Amino acid sequence: MIDQSREVFNDIPSLVRTIFYIAAAISIIVFFTGSWLRISTWFKGGDDPNDPVPKKSTLGLARISLLYIFSRDCLFAKRVVERSKLRAVMLLFVYWGFIVLFIGTIIVAIDYDMGADILKGGVYLYYSLVLDISGGFFIIGLLFFILRRYIFSRGAVVSAWDDAAVLILMLIIAVSGFCIEGIRLARFNPPSMDWSPVGAAFSVVIKAWIPDDGILLSLYRIFWVFHAATALFFIAFLPFSKQFHMFAAQITTLEAGMRKSKLMELVHD
Amino acid sequence: MTEKTSFVEGLTKRHLIELDACTRCSECLKWCPVQEVTGNRGISPPEKIRMYRDLINNTEGLKARLFGPRKVNRELLEEFAKAVFECTTCGACGESCEVGIFSQRLWPFLRKKMVDMGLGPLGPQANLPKVIERTGNPYDKPAEERYRPWFPQEVKVAGRAEIGYYAGCTGAYESQAMVRGDVLALGAIGEPFTMLPPEEEVCCGFPLFITGQHDRLEDLTRRLVDAYRIKGVKLLISSCPCCVNIMARDWPLFYGQELPFKIRHITQFVADAIKDGKFHFKEGLKEKLIYHDPCYLSRGVGVTEEPRSVLKSIPGVELIEFDRSGLDSRCCGAGGAARKVFHDNAIAMGRLTIDEAVGKGADRLVLSCPACYSKVNEAMEGYDKQIRIVDIMELIAELISGD
Structure with a gap:
């Protein structure tokens, strides 16, 4: 087995690391504040006994919106499958890609910041493979939705400014992540390269264009900062954008399934 | 209209969650009858939701919470009111909604908010x-x-x-x-x-x-x-x-x-009654019938099978379907009390139903809603395509009484 482990802050100056942690803390605080504003607004609404959404406290609704991300209807995009299989597959690329990359980031935090030291050897290689492929699918899905919305829509898709913002932000985050990975692989050519097929493809292109290690190191640092900044901005921006649907839509999707039976009860019981 | 006007009060939790859930995927545009006859994206379901969210942000957004409610954009409000009243509330957008927004219930409550603010009803x-x-x-x-x-x-x-x-x-x-x-x-x-x-x-x-x-x-x-x-x-x-x-x-x-x-x-x-043997058709009918599902019967309370079962039990009847049927049916234009205000839209929608029924070679178009009956008949006046229109109960009466 190849002896490799996850590199987190290699070649990143300590000042940048410190700034990163401060920015991350601010971004998370903004995310939770924004989310709270939106969820507490939901709670200002009244109750309708015909609604399958049960009477819940604000925290209860917040919990439901998070837990239902993992409901069968949401994880497999049931309602999208019914309308368009292609769009459903692409949505699942984005949905699962996002979830896997998010979980991957949490694992890094546990591994590096909490000192769990789990991302090494075989575990690291599989981790690397899963995240690499998920990132690839994530980009394919995002490109599909960008093309659908802005190139092939012929006026059939309604868009606002934040549709473009969230799609482009997510694409920038994913692509810049692969650029960092590609530069790292191009510089060190590690034996674990085969476990990052998408990153390896980026590295081939990068190596062909920029053979100089000094330039690669500078680019690595630039991309690292850019990737971190866009990712943290996205986290903070999420509750203030339409992307908050990723929490609200879990509830409506699940509720729509329950509504069918509730609807039938009205005149069929 | 004051800066303290609440755009949240009077709505339910579900309505507010739904307003946050719209992804603007725009699948609903394909199914919305108002979109079909007007093509006006400004009054499409995702746009209405976006507009209303903007209005909510006046009082509930971060800036409003930090610095107090913002002045309501009167133009936006009027634009929204017109859009929500032009809707037939048929609920096709909700049925096709990929995140399951129950729009047939959402639009009437947003209309109520406009009425409370003096921007509705219309005409x-x-x-x-x-x-x-x-x-x-x-x-x-x-x-x-x-x-x-x-x-x-x-x-x-x-x-x-x-x-x-x-x-x-x-x-x-x-x-x-x-x-x-x-x-x-x-x-x-x-x-x-x-x-x-x-x-x-x-x-x-x-x-x-x-x-x-x-x-x-x-x-x-x-x-x-x-x-x-x-x-x-x-x-x-x-x-x-x-x-x-x-x-x-x-x-x-x-x-x-x-x-x-x-x-x-x-x-x-x-x-x-037919199932229990209490009622049966003595006379048959050698006709090809096409059945239109009324929005508030199908998407409203889920009754789609029973009218078909009644029609199929008439000896000799061949029942054919619209391309959009059952829970996906197309509004005939009569819904949402919009027909008397947005008359041209309603007539155009009624004619889409007539076009398809004629195109499929039906002998009669069967309805089961008095508003549909009235509006589709009106849409046929002066139209070059003609088909016999009958309500399902009127048809049953014909077969009972031989009228």
Whole structure:
């Protein structure tokens, strides 16, 4: 087995690391504040006994919106499958890609910041493979939705400014992540390269264009900062954008399934 | 309109979550009948949701919480009000919604918010409360004409019975062949049924509900529910999908408790009677029929199978389907009390239904809603495509009485 482990802050100056942690803390605080504003607004609404959404406290609704991300209807995009299989597959690329990359980031935090030291050897290689492929699918899905919305829509898709913002932000985050990975692989050519097929493809292109290690190191640092900044901005921006649907839509999707039976009860019981 | 105007008050938790859930995937645009005939993306479901979210941000957004409510953009508000009233509330957008927004319920409540803010209702809709208060119906017709012109005298109505029949205002005044068919079918089934005296059978409240004018709803509901309760009704039947909808879904809320009777659409009652051997067609019909699902019967209360089962039980009938049928059916243009305000839209939608029915070679277009019946007939006036239109209960009456 190849002896490799996850590199987190290699070649990143300590000042940048410190700034990163401060920015991350601010971004998370903004995310939770924004989310709270939106969820507490939901709670200002009244109750309708015909609604399958049960009477819940604000925290209860917040919990439901998070837990239902993992409901069968949401994880497999049931309602999208019914309308368009292609769009459903692409949505699942984005949905699962996002979830896997998010979980991957949490694992890094546990591994590096909490000192769990789990991302090494075989575990690291599989981790690397899963995240690499998920990132690839994530980009394919995002490109599909960008093309659908802005190139092939012929006026059939309604868009606002934040549709473009969230799609482009997510694409920038994913692509810049692969650029960092590609530069790292191009510089060190590690034996674990085969476990990052998408990153390896980026590295081939990068190596062909920029053979100089000094330039690669500078680019690595630039991309690292850019990737971190866009990712943290996205986290903070999420509750203030339409992307908050990723929490609200879990509830409506699940509720729509329950509504069918509730609807039938009205005149069929 | 003040800066403190709340855009949240009066909505339910579900409405507010739904407003945050829209992804603007725009699948609904393919199914929205208003989009189909106007192509105006500015009044499309995702745009309405976006506009209303912007209005909510005036009072609930981060800036509003930190620095106080922002001044409401009057232009945006007026634009939104027009868009939400131009909708037929057919709910096709909700059925196709990939995140399951229940739009058939969302739009009426957003209309109510506009009414509360003095931006609705539009045109003749504003007269509804006064007219209903004066005559008991939205058509400003005298109560004594409610049953007289169409009621088949050979059918006996019981003073008290467990089955109650509610004709409804649109049926009684505008689609009389339908309600006559209802009563003939009830008579043929043979179970005793009762009706309220014409002056007591007032509006079910749906026109007020759908135009956002909720003030008199509790009163109307209480009058009707108590009147049927006194007559010993355990099962209330109507052929109007809008009436059935508000009775089943909203009457318990306005009445403040569970209703003392169950609600059924007449096609459900006839389908059960056929199944139980209480009713059968003596005559056949060698015709190709196409059935149109009314929005408030299909997406509203999930009745799609029973009308088809009734039609299929007529010997000789070939039943064909629209491309959009069942829960995906296309609105005929009559819905949401928009037909009298946005007349051209409604006629254009009605003609899409006619076009398809004619294109599929149907002998007759079968409806099961008095508003659909009235609007599709109107849409055919002066149109180059023609097809015979019949209400399902009118058809049943033909086969019973040989009319």
